[in-house]
Amino acid sequence: MSRSFDGVPVVREATFEVRPGSVTALVGPNGAGKTTVMLILASLLQPTSGFVRVGGFDPVTDPASVRAVMGWMPDTLGSWPTLTVQSAIRTTARMYGIDAEASARRADELVELVGLGALAGSPTRVLSRGQKQRLSLARALVHRPSVLILDEPASGLDPAARADLRELIRRLAGEGVAILVSSHVLAELEEMADSAVYLTAGVTASADTVARATSARRQWRIRGLDRDAVPAALAAIGVTGDRVQVDNLGTLVSVSGEADAAALLRALVASGVEISSFSPAVGELEHTFLDLNRSSSMEGDLR
Ligand SMILES: Nc1ncnc2c1ncn2[C@@H]1O[C@H](COP(=O)(O)OP(=O)(O)OP(=O)(O)O)[C@@H](O)[C@H]1O
Incomplete structure (x- = not known):
């Protein structure tokens, strides 16, 4: 995929694959184009050119199908400030077309899964940054996606929550989910990723270049x-x-x-x-x- 802004190329023929059941790290310096790549995969930004498939669907021509199979955790997610944590998750589930009863059940499950049980009834405006990240993760998982795109998911999380996140990501991969995750904390990615895509100035490093750098x-x-x-x-x-x-x-x-x-x-x-x-x-x-x-x-x- 390639993407330019006002004629300036930001992503240049980036090429990679994320397999079902695996965790792929998306690694690159500030401004390398990681968020741009993720936005394209999430069907929120169109590539200028290229070929992209998410779960077999084209985010450009069929964004609805992509969104149905994909969970997206952006680097920062606004939360509806007056809704409670439980109702924010429930509302997200309803938006995915899940019926009212199943949405409420799923919200209860996810609140526990991400460790927000004690805050389920609190308005989301009172959440700390790390708690907002947990809520964002819960929202990304609401429709049991088979593809997960996580942009800096661990930022703001305390050490115990980071360990929980790693375990959850590995477990989801074990269940067959294809996971792409970006982070600047490489030691942390190391513990969860099976493979890595290195992006520098919008270009993905070739296997040969990576092999040379590795050795x-x-x-x-x-x-x-x-x-x-x-x-x-x-x-x-x-x-x-x-x-x-x-x-x-x-x-x-x-x-x-x-x-x-x-x-x-x-x-x-x-x-x-x-x-x-x-x-x-x-x-x-x-x-x-x-x-x-x-x-x-x-x-x-x-x-
Ligand atoms: N809407 C936009 N208009 C113009 N330039 C943009 C736009 N979005 C991103 N860019 C530019 O594209 C480049 C890549 O940005 P991107 O946010 O994808 O990088 P990143 O790898 O996620 O960086 P970081 O690690 O700092 O989060 C940057 O130089 C940025 O200024």
Whole structure:
């Protein structure tokens, strides 16, 4: 799909697929076009050109069918301020054509599912930001969609609510829902996504580019029971120079892949140093994201 605003291209032939039963992360820097892509999928914005199908339906020519199968949680959703939480969900269900009795039942279920039971009878204007996010999620789920599009769903949620959200998203994927989720908290996406679409300046990174970025050297963080013993042990096994950095959290070593990391750990343990933690300094998504954006800004510098 492509989309321009006033002739300025914002999404440029973005190409990806989200499979039923999977969670796909949509990742990109500010202004990359993530919300624009999601609005197009949600049938709220027309692509300038391209081919888009959601649950088999075309959001341009058949938005009603798309909306029937799709749940959409925007980054911020206005809530009818005077309605109660329960009636806001019930009203949403009625708008999807669900009958009055089933709508009331569904609202009761969802209020509990998103942890708003204690506020069911309160007007939505009293909700905090995180509680509004929960309400927005409940509204996205009201018609049991088979496709879910979630724009920054965890923003404003407290740690327990984030954990609940992750579990819910994984459970829905387990039930066969196709889920596309954007977030800037990559560590969090890492725990729920099966795959990722990287968007930079409106362009999706190709599989080859992602594979190159994924296999680029990355830093691993090593901690030992005796902090100073780790750099000494690294030096003794010949890992020195700008491959090694020491900071107040431990030692960072640049490593070229999982096999390299495993060999390094084996050598360190064999040298007798007591290692208490050994892990990538940043997760896979963040590493790939940073590497892709580093390369695209370098290309920009060269142009
Ligand atoms: N209606 C519009 N008219 C003109 N430009 C727009 C419009 N909507 C979005 N843009 C521009 O398109 C670009 C992409 O915006 P978009 O909101 O899709 O990015 P994003 O990846 O969701 O960013 P963020 O991570 O900051 O939320 C931005 O440069 C934005 O200014």
